[in-house]
Amino acid sequence: MLIEKYKLSQHNEAALKDHQRKFDFIASEINNTEDILQKLIEFQVAIPSWALGTGGTRFGRFPGGGEPRNLEEKIEDIGMLHALNNSSGAISLHIPWDIPENASHIKALAAQHGLKFDAMNSNTFQDQPGQELSYKYGSLQNVNKAVRKQAIDHNIEVIKYGIELGSESLTVWLADGSCFPGQLNFRKAFQNTLESLEEIYSALPNDWKMFLEYKAFEPNFYSTTVGDWGQSFTYVNKLGPKAFTLVDLGHHLPNANIEQIVSLLLMEGKLGGFHFNDSKYGDDDLTVGSIKPYQLFLIFNELVEGMDAKGMNHANGIGWMIDASHNVKDPLEDLLQSVEAIMITYAQALLVDRAKLQEAQNNNDVVTAQEILQQAFRTDTRALVAEARLRSGAALNPLAVFRSEKVREGLIKQRGLKTVATGL
Ligand code: LRH
Ligand code: MN
DSSP, rough: OOOOOHHHHHHHHHHHHHHHHHHHHHHHHHOOOHHHHHHHHOOOOEEEEGGSOOOOOOTTTOOOSSOSSSSHHHHHHHHHHHHHHSSEEEEOOOOOTTTTTTTTHHHHHHTTTTTTEEEEEEOOOSOOOOOOOOOOTTTTOOSSHHHHHHHHHHHHHHHHHHOOOOOOOEEEEEOOSSSSTTHHHHHHHHHHHHHHHHHHTTTTTTTTTEEEESSSSSOSSHHHHHESSHHHHHHHHOOTTTTTEEOOOOOOOOOOHHHHHHHHHTTOEEEEEEEOOBBBBOOOOOOOTTTTTTHHHHHHHHHHHHHHOOOOOOOTSSSSEEOOOOEEEEESHHHHHHHHHHHHHHHHHHHHHHHHHHHHHTHHHHHHHHHHHHHHTOOOOOOHHHHHHHHHHSSSSHHHHHHHHHHHHHHHHHOOSOOOOOOO
16 A cells, blocks of 8 residues: 655655754754664664564464555555654565565566565475475584585575575574474484584575574574574584574573673674564564663664774675564554564664773773763764755654555555465
């Protein structure tokens, strides 16, 4: 469902006076407004193709209606998000949930909506209808060489789809692990997984990257074969220069210091990408910044510091992706909130006075160091993010436009109440 450009301008017109007052204030408070605005306009977050419908848990799923019925409608939905915030300019596909039957048609449709294809995601954590061998006891780790080969072939097939779409990276998340002590020989599982990843790695085009995503637990509840940053780091160092670690914020054990992990992976040149979301307990896949906004700020603080230390371009140096699941919110509203939280937090991290912080750290002035960080975190950067949208032809207030234009109602009228999108 498209939102007419003139409707967007009407909304911006009505909100402009209030916005201008807020923007003038923040611009008067800071000394790098234009630099921040340029960085915000360039910063694009990839939307997961598997998070455009209602998610659920084993206890229940409560669909909201109007869900996309195929890849074309998913691209339309992400195109609408991008039209509203001009910060969602990429789609991350999951195979086989979203096989591009006609790749050139899909690529052209995405381009019409200003969308590129970010990392492709393979799936060896489910058995597909008609699949010969089961992944019940794992895929790349499996004791059965034929199962490993089946999983390797699937990843190579995913790379092929990605090449046709113009993607340049493959994300490998493995559910592989064990549920009980004694079930698995950890050393053999590691060796099998490494050898299998080496075969997938050798199928990567020269300009591609492989992102190895780690996760502490679920669906296995005793061990996970790529279970934490250290294990993923070990694999990607053995694989080679095209392999990197992917940090999904929900994949850590309680109280893990994710910002320190990010700092180290970045320093080592092995931080490839992010799956942004939030969580209170496990892999809850909640709206970004909805539970631990200060942790998200501390992560972006390390990202800006670490990327600047390596002279990296913020917009394309790392794969910025959302990975969420929507049990009670409208999927599109949830994604709009997540992108907003990422942009607000990135802007706050760009406000940190790095020279003063370094001076405080060198003087072990702990109090001042905290004051400098929290000065940035306690700065309301929403008007900066809105101004960046205004200057790039998007909505001052995407969520308000989504609601006032009754987009969900329109999608339900167009697609019906009972449609179910592929994905989680
Ligand atoms: C695993 C994960 C992974 C995806 C899946 C949809 O928890 O984060 O990134 O493949 O969710
Ligand atoms: Mn993920």
